[in-house]
Amino acid sequence: xxxxxxxxxxxxxxxxxxxxxxxxxxxxxxxxxxxxxxxxxxxxxxxxxxxxxxxxxxxxxxxxxxxxxxxxxxxxxxxxxxxxxxxxxxxxxxxxxxxxxxxxxxxxxxxxxxxxxxxxxxxxxxxxxxxxxxxxxxxxxxxxxxxxxxxxxxxxxxxxxxxxxxxxxxxxxxxxxxxxxxxxxxxxxxxxxxxxxxxxxxxxxxxxxxxxxxxxxxxxxxxxxxxxxxxxxxxxxxxxxxxxxxxxxxxxxxxxxxxxxxxxxxxxxxxxxxxxxxxxxxxxxxxxxxxxxxxxxxxxxxxxxxxxxxxxxxxxxxxxxxxxxxxxxxxxxxxxxxxxxxxxxxxxxxxxxxxxxxxxxxxxxxxxxxxxxxxxxxxxxxxxxxxxxxxxxxxxxxxxxxxxxxxxxxxxxxxxxxxxxxxxxxxxxxxxxxxxxxxxxxxxxxxxxxxxxxxxxxxxxxxxxxxxxxxxxxxxxxxxxxxxxxxxxxxxxxxxxxxxxxxxxxxxxxxxxxxxxxxxxxxxxxxxxxxxxxxxxxxxxxxxxxxxxxxxxxxxxxxxxxxxxxxxxxxxxxxxxxxxxxxxxxxxxxxxxxxxxxxxxxxxxxxxxxxxxxxxxxxxxxxxxxxxxxxxxxxxxxxxxxxxxxxxxxxxxxxxxxxxxxxxxxxxxxxxxxxxxxxxxxxxxx
Amino acid sequence: xxxxxxxxxxxxxxxxxxxxxxxxxxxxxxxxxxxxxxxxxxxxxxxxxxxxxxxxxxxxxxxxxxxxxxxxxxxxxxxxxxxxxxxxxxxxxxxxxxxxxxxxxxxxxxxxxxxxxxxxxxxxxxxxxxxxxxxxxxxxxxxxxxxxxxxxxxxxxxxxxxxxxxxxxxxxxxxxxxxx
Numbered sequence: 001x002x003x004x005x006x007x008x009x010x011x012x013x014x015x016x017x018x019x020x021x022x023x024x025x026x027x028x029x030x031x032x033x034x035x036x037x038x039x040x041x042x043x044x045x046x047x048x049x050x051x052x053x054x055x056x057x058x059x060x061x062x063x064x065x066x067x068x069x070x071x072x073x074x075x076x077x078x079x080x081x082x083x084x085x086x087x088x089x090x091x092x093x094x095x096x097x098x099x100x101x102x103x104x105x106x107x108x109x110x111x112x113x114x115x116x117x118x119x120x121x122x123x124x125x126x127x128x129x130x131x132x133x134x135x136x137x138x139x140x141x142x143x144x145x146x147x148x149x150x151x152x153x154x155x156x157x158x159x160x161x162x163x164x165x166x167x168x169x170x171x172x173x174x175x176x177x178x179x180x181x182x183x184x185x186x187x188x189x190x191x192x193x194x195x196x197x198x199x200x201x202x203x204x205x206x207x208x209x210x211x212x213x214x215x216x217x218x219x220x221x222x223x224x225x226x227x228x229x230x231x232x233x234x235x236x237x238x239x240x241x242x243x244x245x246x247x248x249x250x251x252x253x254x255x256x257x258x259x260x261x262x263x264x265x266x267x268x269x270x271x272x273x274x275x276x277x278x279x280x281x282x283x284x285x286x287x288x289x290x291x292x293x294x295x296x297x298x299x300x301x302x303x304x305x306x307x308x309x310x311x312x313x314x315x316x317x318x319x320x321x322x323x324x325x326x327x328x329x330x331x332x333x334x335x336x337x338x339x340x341x342x343x344x345x346x347x348x349x350x351x352x353x354x355x356x357x358x359x360x361x362x363x364x365x366x367x368x369x370x371x372x373x374x375x376x377x378x379x380x381x382x383x384x385x386x387x388x389x390x391x392x393x394x395x396x397x398x399x400x401x402x403x404x405x406x407x408x409x410x411x412x413x414x415x416x417x418x419x420x421x422x423x424x425x426x427x428x429x430x431x432x433x434x435x436x437x438x439x440x441x442x443x444x445x446x447x448x449x450x451x452x453x454x455x456x457x458x459x460x461x462x463x464x465x466x467x468x469x470x471x472x473x474x475x476x477x478x479x480x481x482x483x484x485x486x487x488x489x490x491x492x493x494x495x496x497x498x499x500x501x502x503x504x505x506x507x508x509x510x511x512x513x514x515x516x517x518x519x520x521x522x523x524x525x526x527x528x529x530x531x532x533x534x535x536x537x538x539x540x541x542x543x544x545x546x547x548x549x550x551x552x553x554x555x556x557x558x559x560x561x562x563x564x565x566x567x568x569x570x571x572x573x574x575x576x577x578x579x580x581x582x583x584x585x586x587x588x589x590x591x592x593x594x595x596x597x598x599x600x601x602x603x604x605x606x607x608x609x610x611x612x613x614x615x616x617x618x619x620x621x622x623x624x625x626x627x628x629x630x631x632x633x634x635x636x637x638x639x640x641x642x643x644x645x646x647x648x649x650x651x652x653x654x655x656x657x658x659x660x661x662x663x664x665x666x667x668x669x670x671x672x673x674x675x676x677x678x679x680x681x682x683x684x685x686x
Numbered sequence: 687x688x689x690x691x692x693x694x695x696x697x698x699x700x701x702x703x704x705x706x707x708x709x710x711x712x713x714x715x716x717x718x719x720x721x722x723x724x725x726x727x728x729x730x731x732x733x734x735x736x737x738x739x740x741x742x743x744x745x746x747x748x749x750x751x752x753x754x755x756x757x758x759x760x761x762x763x764x765x766x767x768x769x770x771x772x773x774x775x776x777x778x779x780x781x782x783x784x785x786x787x788x789x790x791x792x793x794x795x796x797x798x799x800x801x802x803x804x805x806x807x808x809x810x811x812x813x814x815x816x817x818x819x820x821x822x823x824x825x826x827x828x829x830x831x832x833x834x835x836x837x838x839x840x841x842x843x844x845x846x847x848x849x850x851x852x853x854x855x856x857x858x859x860x861x862x863x864x865x866x
Binding site: 344373374376377379380381382404428430436439440441442443444446447448450452453454455456457458459467468 | 732734736737740741743744745748749750751752753754755769770773790794821823825826827855856858859862863865866
């Protein structure tokens, strides 16, 4: 949403350089330098003719020179070298002809290995002969590395093919078709290749051969260089685990960042990159500490985040949490239309765009010359500043006209006014908030936006079922730790700890149960509850919903948003109800909106089932104890809770499988209601 | 939420008539159900009967607002219209003033409308008539009282006040706390 996407295809921004922009021409390489010339153009008839003439001329010239040289050489050789068998013949021949077929025979023993490049017959070969000494050394390399030869053959083959066509005289089975040819080269034995090469070599100019050789050599060099480079990289990449001293002494942030990056790399391919004798734990601990230092989180929160995200994603999340999300506004459809509003704001010098295909009322503000929260349009209630993520729960709730809807934690009234706008000011909207000061914001916003069907009240959400029930839909945007909106409120990084989270999800659970109780399952149009938080911790989201699934006659339904990631079904030792897949999570790094969680529940019966004692209960009770200032006891009880939950896991799953209407009766049933009520009473006193 | 006393009802309707004239009865006789005025802590709310019944389930201590707040009775038992009533006043008001874009901000900060900022004015506006102030693009931004008749406006000094400021939508920001 934040990025400037193409929302309207009609308006196409011109791309590329301007009319007068000068452009440097593409570099021109010599033909021989470009290696990937697999598809060499066929030469035209004239070109062929010219090439043939040129070749002829060249060979003639070279021949003459060679003859001269050879004559000299042979004279020298005759004197020096005395070969056992052929010496007589060759010497005679050479004296007469210089370099002939017989000569070739004489040369053979020396060249046996050099299958590819040796030229058996023609006079044109003589040109090559001069550089024999040099060629030998290269050829020896080739013999050592047949594999190297193989992949060069593709190009060689092409060359041969072309030249064959040119002359039209060579006709071997191998060269029937180009493709089959290549395959044959790649797969078949050496001998075959050598045959082909012999055929091909007939038509090659000496300079071409030299070129081929040179290319081979270059490739070999490159290959070696690459290997060496890779070795170097591998050596460098082995991240040296910092010593105790290094850890003790604080380093610069740059170093910490580098270390974070290194550790992330190591963790991504742990088995091959780890230092011997180091466990994964050590690396993750180091990463945890470094991340805490670099992003200034407290260790607890970072640890929790590391449990939620894989390392790579965690880094993205942390980075995304550093930058603010784009400013979004919601058009008040009670007073204006998005197009009119956009036009009015553009006239005031605001640069904006629709928020995305998924919303018809959202606008993203990129830049503005006027304060966006004080334009006459704003004051006249044509729009409200609202994060894009705040649209989601209301869209999930999908209010209908003439319904009775409750927003339990409404302040400052952004989502509630959205509901009213969708209902078109019909029906009844109850906007509740526990904080009396904040309800003033609801009043202001509602009047400004022209919401007239609302009752604004100030209750603790947990008591709301005692006030009024029978709502068609209930929205619970529960108070949370705000781990999804770290960009908005960075104090979250350092202030939250286990206790805060416990307090939060405990409250959230009670609120969600209250919200479910407020809802009327028999409503003809509704019976839906939407639970949302701006936190990304599963403790405050999936776990709370899971808790409610067990205690009330509700089921999860799809939220009706076509994006977002699925909710967790497994988280650490927790195994949630499989239908929690239907919930949606939104992250700053993937969706460019605040971290958010949305779950939509459908109530199918107004009966409140008798509660079942399981690990959740015990944990909440423990938490109640925790809240009383007993620091030491708290830790113990936490541990106990963890143990218990582990033990009772299988039992929990059984519960899920069984019909939610009929809760398995426990022996402790009778005592439980009292126990359950206890905490609530305590809360109310507060 | 209690029913307004007869005296207060009279005061309220007198006040409303100043702004919307005979259209007051449109507020009472509505095709979409009956609407009524209710008083809570001297504040007057305009609310549909259906919503009122639901709102009565909420205890008075916990009820912050219901429907639309029109204004409040002062200690001297005069009625003062709040900007929140603009939603209902603006569409029914027969007399209007339009201000130039340059004068919008001035008015939104609580200043009177002066001749130089006057864009348009309804014909035959009498003196001291309640008027709704609009921007040139027909967005209502507040209301006030005409200081001069339309005829007088033509020959007025550029700095002469045309309409006295009573309420403007800038109050949503300036005095959010006192709206209710």
